[in-house]
Amino acid sequence: MKKTHIVLLVLVVITISVIISVFLDFSTYETFASASKQPGKNIYVIGFLDKEKEMIYNQKEDPNHFTFYAKDKSGNLNKVVFNGEKPRDIEKSEQIVMMGYIDAGTFHCSRIQMKCPSKYKKDMVAVGSSS
Amino acid sequence: MDTQYLGEHLRPGQLGHFFVIISFVAALFSTFSYLRAVFTEKSNPLSSQSWLVMGRGGFVLHTASVIGIFSTLFYIIQNHLFEYHYAYEHSSLSLPPQYLLSCFWEGQQGSFMLWMFWHSVLGLVVMRTAKSLETRTMVIISFVQVILGTMILGFYFGGDIKIGSTPFMLLRHAMQGAPIFAMANYMDFIKDGNGLNVLLQNYWMVIHPPILFLGFALTLIPFAYSIAALWKGEYKDFIKPTIAWSLLNGAVLGTGIMMGGAWAYESLNFGGYWAWDPVENASLVPWLVLISGLHTILIYRATGRALPITIIFFILTHMLIWYSTFLTRTGILGKTSVHAFTGDGQALYYHLLVVMGVLLAISLGLLIWRWKGMPRIKTEEEGLSREFWMFIGSIVIFLASIQITVTTSIPVWAPLAKWISGKDFAPPTDVMAHYNGIQVFVAVIVGLLAATVIFMKYKNTDAKTLGKHLGITALIALVMSVLIGWGQHITMWQYDLMLFTSCYGIVATIYYGIMLQKFKFKKLGPTVAHLGFAAVLLGILLSSYNKHTITYNNTGVPFNADAEASKKSMDDNRENEVLSKGVPAIVGDFQATYIGDSDVAGKDRRVYYKVSFDRYDMQTKKVVEHFMLYPDAFINPKGMQGLSANPSTQHYWDHDIFTYITGAADKGREDTATYQRYLLSKPGDTITVKNGFLVYNGLGKVFTESRYVPVEGDLPVQAKLTFYSKFPDVPSRELNPLYILRDRKFITYLDDTLPSMGLYAHFANLIVKSQNEATAEVLIRQTEPIDDFIVLKALVFPYINVLWLGVIIMVFGFFISLGDLISRAGKKVMDAKA
Numbered sequence: 002m003k004k005t006h007i008v009l010l011v012l013v014v015i016t017i018s019v020i021i022s023v024f025l026d027f028s029t030y031e032t033f034a035s036a037s038k039q040p041g042k043n044i045y046v047i048g049f050l051d052k053e054k055e056m057i058y059n060q061k062e063d064p065n066h067f068t069f070y071a072k073d074k075s076g077n078l079n080k081v082v083f084n085g086e087k088p089r090d091i092e093k094s095e096q097i098v099m100m101g102y103i104d105a106g107t108f109h110c111s112r113i114q115m116k117c118p119s120k121y122k123k124d125m126v127a128v129g130s131s132s
Numbered sequence: 133m134d135t136q137y138l139g140e141h142l143r144p145g146q147l148g149h150f151f152v153i154i155s156f157v158a159a160l161f162s163t164f165s166y167l168r169a170v171f172t173e174k175s176n177p178l179s180s181q182s183w184l185v186m187g188r189g190g191f192v193l194h195t196a197s198v199i200g201i202f203s204t205l206f207y208i209i210q211n212h213l214f215e216y217h218y219a220y221e222h223s224s225l226s227l228p229p230q231y232l233l234s235c236f237w238e239g240q241q242g243s244f245m246l247w248m249f250w251h252s253v254l255g256l257v258v259m260r261t262a263k264s265l266e267t268r269t270m271v272i273i274s275f276v277q278v279i280l281g282t283m284i285l286g287f288y289f290g291g292d293i294k295i296g297s298t299p300f301m302l303l304r305h306a307m308q309g310a311p312i313f314a315m316a317n318y319m320d321f322i323k324d325g326n327g328l329n330v331l332l333q334n335y336w337m338v339i340h341p342p343i344l345f346l347g348f349a350l351t352l353i354p355f356a357y358s359i360a361a362l363w364k365g366e367y368k369d370f371i372k373p374t375i376a377w378s379l380l381n382g383a384v385l386g387t388g389i390m391m392g393g394a395w396a397y398e399s400l401n402f403g404g405y406w407a408w409d410p411v412e413n414a415s416l417v418p419w420l421v422l423i424s425g426l427h428t429i430l431i432y433r434a435t436g437r438a439l440p441i442t443i444i445f446f447i448l449t450h451m452l453i454w455y456s457t458f459l460t461r462t463g464i465l466g467k468t469s470v471h472a473f474t475g476d477g478q479a480l481y482y483h484l485l486v487v488m489g490v491l492l493a494i495s496l497g498l499l500i501w502r503w504k505g506m507p508r509i510k511t512e513e514e515g516l517s518r519e520f521w522m523f524i525g526s527i528v529i530f531l532a533s534i535q536i537t538v539t540t541s542i543p544v545w546a547p548l549a550k551w552i553s554g555k556d557f558a559p560p561t562d563v564m565a566h567y568n569g570i571q572v573f574v575a576v577i578v579g580l581l582a583a584t585v586i587f588m589k590y591k592n593t594d595a596k597t598l599g600k601h602l603g604i605t606a607l608i609a610l611v612m613s614v615l616i617g618w619g620q621h622i623t624m625w626q627y628d629l630m631l632f633t634s635c636y637g638i639v640a641t642i643y644y645g646i647m648l649q650k651f652k653f654k655k656l657g658p659t660v661a662h663l664g665f666a667a668v669l670l671g672i673l674l675s676s677y678n679k680h681t682i683t684y685n686n687t688g689v690p691f692n693a694d695a696e697a698s699k700k701s702m703d704d705n706r707e708n709e710v711l712s713k714g715v716p717a718i719v720g721d722f723q724a725t726y727i728g729d730s731d732v733a734g735k736d737r738r739v740y741y742k743v744s745f746d747r748y749d750m751q752t753k754k755v756v757e758h759f760m761l762y763p764d765a766f767i768n769p770k771g772m773q774g775l776s777a778n779p780s781t782q783h784y785w786d787h788d789i790f791t792y793i794t795g796a797a798d799k800g801r802e803d804t805a806t807y808q809r810y811l812l813s814k815p816g817d818t819i820t821v822k823n824g825f826l827v828y829n830g831l832g833k834v835f836t837e838s839r840y841v842p843v844e845g846d847l848p849v850q851a852k853l854t855f856y857s858k859f860p861d862v863p864s865r866e867l868n869p870l871y872i873l874r875d876r877k878f879i880t881y882l883d884d885t886l887p888s889m890g891l892y893a894h895f896a897n898l899i900v901k902s903q904n905e906a907t908a909e910v911l912i913r914q915t916e917p918i919d920d921f922i923v924l925k926a927l928v929f930p931y932i933n934v935l936w937l938g939v940i941i942m943v944f945g946f947f948i949s950l951g952d953l954i955s956r957a958g959k960k961v962m963d964a965k966a
Binding site for chain 2: 003004005008009012013015016019020023026027028029030031043044045060061064065085086089100
């Protein structure tokens with residue numbers, strides 16, 4: 002066996018093990034219900050802003066605190082606290098992806114991405130990330 | 133019945149569409165002719181020659197029509213012909229002229245056209261220089277142009293299936309069924325277009341896309357040469373041009389990628405130059421594979437080894453460009469990327485899948501067909517040879533790009549994984565940590581190899597001399613990295629390793645360039661490129677490791693921090709600080725004071741916020757350093773609420789202070805302030821207002837007031853007031869309301885305002901007591917300036933200049949090598965002629 006082959010073999014083995022290990026690093030999309038089963042663990046929830054419920058954001062008092070209610074895909078409503086500035090145009094979003102964890106029934110999220118409908122049906126992905 | 137529409141300009145669209153068709157047919161014709169030229173090469177050289185001439189003609193015509201498409205679309209945008217969807221969607225009347233060209237590449241079709249344009253220009257160069265490989269390379273290039281042509285054809289088959297979309301589509305066709313188009317004179321109502329996304333109104337948008345797309349387009353050439361070599365079954369002639377083109381490609385694509393980083397850093401608030409965002413990765417990965425290919429082809433040139441992998445690398449590089457187009461243009465990344473790209477949906481999705489399938493089938497077919505016959509070297513390489521370690525390095529770079537691709541492509545393979553495992557995979561919650569944690573080791577291995585191999589020789593190296601050189605290098609690097617690591621508090625061991633690697637790289641390349649190469653400029657290319665690479669590593673390490681936020685919000689609602697896992701991300705989000713106007717706040721070593729915003733939105737519709745930064749000497753309480761920053765924002769940009777911010781940065785040689793606005797007081801709020809009455813009888817009378825005071829300077833009769841147009845019989849009187857601010861950086865301002873006695877009968881007023889202070893002055897009455905004595909009754913109103921505030925985020929990036937410098941050095945290295953290669957080729961031609 003050639004030296005090159007041995008080294009290649011080693012590298013391939015390392016790569017495969019790295020790739021398998023990164024799978025553990027990958028997060029998953031959950032619902033509020035499944036997120037509450039693993040409190041404190043960071044996950045993603047895809048949901049929708051509940052426009053009926055109130056949104057609380059006082060820029061002057063604390064620009065890093067935005068509270069709102071969101072429904073997840075299975076229709077469960079949950080309170081969400083976002084510790085960052087209120088994402089622009091969140092009222093118009095038709096879908097939001099929230100990254101965070103459940104603690105005492107509240108979803109604490111540190112990143113939000115929104116999907117907004119643009120004026121002419123075409124989908125536009127807008128940015129609403131705080132970090 | 134068809135409506136006869138009024139006020140439309142249909143000619144440019146028809147002309148444009150004509151060019152689209154010509155360019156497509158010409159590319160098809162060129163492909164076919166070149167293909168015939170290849171097939172008749174042996175059997176009928178004469179006929180082959182005439183096919184060749186036709187192929188050239190076809191390609192030249194194709195290039196001309198591509199330029200035609202470009203010019204027509206530019207004409208439409210420049211003349212604001214909003215009856216065309218493209219102009220309506222991407223431009224507007226108020227758009228500054230320098231951004232007219234940027235409208236091109238904001239849209240889907242425009243960027244395909246830019247890509248096509250570069251391909252055709254490069255194709256012309258290849259046509260003139262490829263010689264024995266011309267026919268085959270040009271078949272590939274023309275064929276890819278045919279494929280790109282289908283992207284902008286906009287043909288319908290059977291009503292439902294659409295092939296590509298034309299940039300010359302009319303608005304009424306793009307938005308069929310909208311009630312406005314029932315009116316023949318609908319053009320009277322469409323006054324302005326949607327305009328360019330404000331995020332993109334930036335000079336980077338003018339220069340970055342053309343360079344990045346040139347980088348994308350350049351990958352076609354090494355690809356075409358590799359395919360041509362496979363096809364011909366002859367692997368000699370393609371070496372030199374492939375090396376030259378991939379050097380150029382590496383330089384241009386590398387510049388393009390880092391320009392994207394600089395753009396993000398300088399004018400977008402992504403909070404840095406690199407975020408491992410899928411869109412960034414999608415252009416980094418092809419560059420990495422290209423660099424692998426560039427190194428293996430050098431091995432092949434010197435030793436005859438590594439030919440198959442070289443060809444695979446160059447094929448992959450170009451395929452990855454298509455793949456990244458697929459990732460970024462079809463909207464498949466939707467959930468994972470911060471870049472606002474529009475998804476043109478299903479049609480493009482399948483179109484690109486077919487394209488990738490076809491190109492892959494051609495490449496794979498040829499590879500399998502020629503696999504057995506490719507020249508290989510039977511013997512084993514020496515353990516201390518350059519080729520051995522260079523090969524390992526290339527493979528490591530390639531493996532790194534696989535890892536990046538796997539994570540980036542989560543949205544692509546997630547449906548399959550869900551089907552198998554039932555889990556709905558999402559990107560890592562901390563993307564930066566995920567990539568950095570793995571890629572730091574790649575950086576270490578590649579960095580060490582890149583610096584070491586330049587001391588090695590092909591075939592074999594003398595272990596003793598090598599050991600001596602490397603020993604000295606490593607020793608100096610060790611001292612250097614210990615000093616830097618200590619000074620910069622770099623404590624994580626893997627980053628200490630990376631620090632050593634980059635120091636080692638810098639020391640090794642400088643040592644090699646001076647001691648062994650004796651500064652022979654022509655030969656310095658690889659050394660300089662590797663020096664740049666090491667500097668890039670160092671810059672990345674220093675700027676990212678100690679990047680920190682200096683705006684911390686200590687007020688407000690405490691955030692419940694039970695979950696350890698989220699402590700870091702929680703910290704990430706407490707980084708916005710409220711700066712009330714005129715109230716200093718601590719930002720890092722500075723006292724930051726928000727002074728005010730630009731009175732009116734600037735020409736480009738931005739509002740600039742003045743923030744004064746002052747550093748005090750603790751003992752003497754004196755300002756030792758002062759500077760102003762002007763972060764700006766588009767307030768309520770079209771169709772959006774809130775603001776879209778642009779950063780402002782204070783540069784030092786060793787670090788940057790990077791600030792941007794994340795919020796600002798809403799100025800459009802209802803005004804509840806009322807007028808206060810003041811009687812001013814002698815100069816010097818003072819009125820106290822918020823944030824300062826007004827001093828009365830008496831009455832005036834001389835009018836420099838531009839708003840006042842004198843009328844016969846007028847008796848105008850002016851109350852002269854000067855506003856002095858409490859803050860040192862605000863200049864005093866004049867406030868001169870007018871009181872006008874017209875025809876001795878009635879009175880009119882001309883009020884004066886200071887919008888930045890929210891001050892309104894009204895000269896209500898003039899009470900004349902005697903010849904020299906009069907009292908002015910002035911009403912002053914001030915809206916709540918105390919409510920003026922901004923929310924600021926400030927970050928420090930240490931030693932970021934090392935990164936930019938490294939990139940420049942690296943690109944410079946590529947060009948030295950390229951220059952050397954070209955001058956040697958030129959010399960050879962001269963020698964042959966002599």
